[in-house]
Amino acid sequence: MSSELLPIENYVPHRDAMLLLDRLLSADADSAVAEVTVPQGGLFLHDAGMPSWVGMEYMAQTVAAWSGWNALHKGQPVKIGFLLGSRKYEAAQAFFAPGTRLVVSVHCDLMGDNGLGMFDCRIHTEDEKELASARISVFEPEDGKAYIPTSPAASP
Template sequence: MSDQPLIPIENYVPHRGVMLLLDRLLAADEDRAVAEVTVPRDGLFLHDAGMPSWVGMEYMAQTVAAWAGWNALRKGRAVQIGFLLGSRRFEAAQAFFAAGTRLTVRVQCELMGDNGLGMFDCRIEADGGRELATARISVFEPSDGNTYISSSAPAQGQ
């Protein structure tokens, strides 16, 4: 894993505002990344019981995005938008993550095709390494995300 000082998470992911759920990228290399998030005490998705564990899927996807952004910047390219396509075997040890809990999100690239399709093994841990959620997620990073979105939009009037 990279021992270089990492720049703020906003430099690695295209997410902004309330949709940026991660706090920081802790480490990255060619095959994996580790990010951190402290479950907020208020805000988007939060319930009285805490953050629903299904939001962990987005924590995982944003960590993959940070990994992709880190790799792009390392190669002198711009950070690109990507898409979460789906998951397999998402399992959570609890229904909610308690507010204030610091979570570590780990992603491992299992496959990344030249066509932008990828598969990642992901896990979320609490302080002390206790595993709270796991999943395998599929992602797609088109070569030009903005053009891809524009070309996929229905024509006006349809």
């Protein structure tokens, strides 16, 4: 696993309130590990904490960080990708408590030349208690921006 890592913004296209991860802890050709401390306030948070379904986005952003890390190590630009879906997202609890440090690990089971991929994903606490797991499918096209419609107001 890599020991020299850049700030998370270098690996994922997410910004501002939509960047949910704090940092990339490790990455290699097949897997990545990231961390997030559940925020005390902000986007998605409820009185009971962060809904566990947000874990799916934590997983997807860790896949994005893995992809960005691999792209940069090949001298390529970071691409936009898309979460297509999941199989068997299971969470041990309904909410993640604010202030909890979560460790998100992803392992690439398959990445096709067409940009379609499948990942085994897990979320644990620092002491390795598993809180959520899923298999997610993603799509990383050559030109992700071509799949995002632009509004007439944003056009010149």
